[in-house]
Amino acid sequence: MSDETLHGEEAVLRDYLGHFRRTFEQKCADLDAEQLARRSVPPSTLSLLGLVRHLAAVEYSWWRRVMGHDLALPKMWGKDVHRDADFDGAVADDEVVAEAWAAWRAEVAYAEEFQATHPMDHLGQHDDGPIEMREVVVHLIEEYARHCGHADLLRECIDGRTGS
């Protein structure tokens, strides 16, 4: 692989998305179910566990529904019926935690496989019309980055940990 390829659009965007997925995972490390589910910055109802469930649903929706041209697929966590189910269902229970991480990891694996086998101008189908894969990847980077900002403050309020 030449240097040019390494630093082209696709490599840069893939690296950033991978970086934020890892950053988000690290923000949630070494915490128990109660800490992960804690709404540690009231009045916000956000929790780290809610964000895990939310990001699993976000990955699922963009890659399977939009890029997979299957908008009829039901949303994750029953979000078609209950829009905030990802956050509201994030309760302090080890099984809920395990289920959330399993869902997130499965969707990230699916996404990485899809990205590796399709070009950046591959078209998906969004509610508003066709959308290129590059738009989806940039959107995901910005969405992860913003949620990592939430995770920064949630985590600092749980146990004081900052950084990365």
Place this chain on the structure above:
Amino acid sequence: MSELPTLRRWLGDFREAVERKTSDLDAEQLARRAVPPSTLSLLGLVRHLAQLEHYWFWKVLQRHPEDPQLFVVDGDWESQFDGAAADPALVEEAFTTWRATCAQADAFLDGLPGEALDVVIDPGDRIETIRDVLVQVLQEYARHLGHMDLLRETIDGRTGE
């Protein structure tokens, strides 16, 4: 939409989001460290974002490495945040400076052809091309908007993009 307009649209959207997240607040609210133990405040973040735009678009891309970093006093990085006191003059200074650096960055980006994204500015560095710079600035904005979301909600309950 091709790559450069896509990245610039994101940058514009984020700047507008910062305006919304900081609007209708007084100096005390803007300077409030609303989510302790974090020392972040909305005003500190606006000063930091001015520094960010100025650093990448002016010092690095327009090659003015000798210019001082905005809001960094005597090499103390934390002064961007620590100096964000509840003073209307400091608020005015922060927003005027941030908006001016954004306008200056836009004037530069307006003259950039799409293929310039591949131009190498710092060989071998993690942030090596103009594309890398834009993506770096965007992800910084996004993450700090995440901080602003929670600061603002804690200050007066306002949420939203």
